[in-house]
Amino acid sequence: MRASLRALLAALFSLGLLLAAGTAPAQADIVDKDTAPRPRFITYNVCGASSTCEDRVDTTAQTEWRKAVVHAIDYWETDLVMLQEVCYEQWNLLRDHLANRSGTKYDTVWGAALPSAAGCARWDPDPNDGVAPDLRFGLAIFAKGEPGTIDRTTRTVDFLPEPVTAENRILLCARTTVTGRSVRACNTHIDFRAANTKAQIRHVADLTRGFAAKGDPVVLAGDFNEVPKHDDLNPLYSHGTGSTGVFQEVDENDKDRFAGADCPQTADRCRSGEPTASTACSEHTTSDKKIDYIFLSDDWFTTVRGDAVACSGVADHHLLRGAAAWEK
Template identity: 60%
Template sequence: MRAAVRTFLATLFSLGLILTPSPAQADLPDAENWPRPRFISYNVCGSAKHCPPIYQGSKTAWRDVVVRAMDNWSADLVMLQEVCYGQWTLLRDHLQSRTDKPRYDSVWAAALPSAPGCSDWGTDHRFGLVIFAKGEAGTINNGSRTVDALPEVGNVEDRKLLCARSTVTGRTVRACNTHIDPDPASAKVQVERVATLTRAFAAQGEPVVLGGDFNVLPTDATLDPLYNHTGGHGVFQEVDENDKEHFGNTCGQEQDRCRTGEATAEPVCSPGVGVPGKIDYIFLSYYWFTTVRGDAAACTPGVSDHHLLRGAAAWEH
């Protein structure tokens, strides 16, 4: 969690929530009744001075934590951010070859040619974004893969939007993954660009799933181009927008949707965060999906400074 975001969260917003570690579904007693398809977005904090070292000193232990979370949620589509190239290949090779559980196809994009700490994961030090889709090789159409550089204001880290067509529960969707810069000026123009690109996919009749670490809170006007309600003018709903336990003073209990949600950044995962806040999202194009559900999984200390975000929805059309 970058210092600017820690200060931002501590200054602006509190959801008042501290989570304790627990298995991926144990804290959701009704999880088996949640709809499908199911999604995950997770910033795995692969390389930065503020991120933990390799979990338990073992690459395999780290891999197994991520794979177990995918399997326990029976995720159909997974978007990971801050991933070293070696972390991707470790997951990819395991998930493509296993025979005891569902396999996953994947697509990768580098945001940076090299990042501190990625040398721990192999000789290729690239750092970026990954999308996994449940299914055999070819589940993701690599010919549809696009990687768009996002605009910047000032000298900030390069950011990208990775998208590709993928089969999800028998339907073709446009899956997208991004990591927005915490600098407010850059975040504004980057979200606008992401909204423009994904809106174009939706206008072509494609169901769109957009996951990522956006580094801003739900009520921030920066996200107006994405949300299709509560001041927004976009084409998306967000998986955790209907959890009234987290509406707080933002929306009344008589409302069905609110730009709020469970914290994905807080002191259990990242001691530098003074006040919890939601900065990770799974957006679904509103025309194609209904009955959205969302939940931040319990923190796994030593793996990441974010909570893994789980989402689910039913097909509307």
């Protein structure tokens, strides 16, 4: 067995132990799966094509990756899952399993940001069949339920502005049923270049504010490549200095993360949260910071909860899970 594969399997085994024991949060606060409200959410940058993450050209390694992600979804009894940096064949791997297994099933939609990413070759389902794999790269949304849970007629893919020419970034949205209620689910991955980050977050905020204005409960999740208090996130947050948005965020009430004059311990919530990118997850990360989010429209959700799961070796981000109750 190759050394890289042995390392991957060891990491996946560790992830299974963490999740099964219910002790996965990366930091001090624990959001208990037995007491957390519903609906429940996951967002995860799964590093499908990056050279900084494990190669998975071996079928065994691909299957073990799928098992680890599915276990995380099932452990949290997740209603809505948002995945970023997903290769098309990687999405197929999850889609087919979650749609066809016995028991709880998930419906899904996909959106391509790039028509081809060389790193996606690692997800070739059969490298020896002489058929080139589909190398598209983008985002995926999974919703708990049978086929038709997600209304594909409402699926939209909006390409985000690029003041600085870079990799295409998109906002993928669709209306879906979540715990019996109709929700507009949106998933994105914002570029890290400063000018793009600002412009793209503002565009995402405009689009999702429009959905909320029409009366849709909105769940917006993804990798935003910016920390909570940064001005770039003002158009999303409904609270905090300079905020003009319509969203709360699942991990905004962890007082262990409150800091600064605008985040006193007496506050009920603050633009804050556990790191989702850390030196523990990737040697290419230089500092610990929160850059992944699950935003919920203020008018429709209450009692938010969230935490970042410990690093597993599956990806270079922490998986972020959240929960909330319906406001009305």
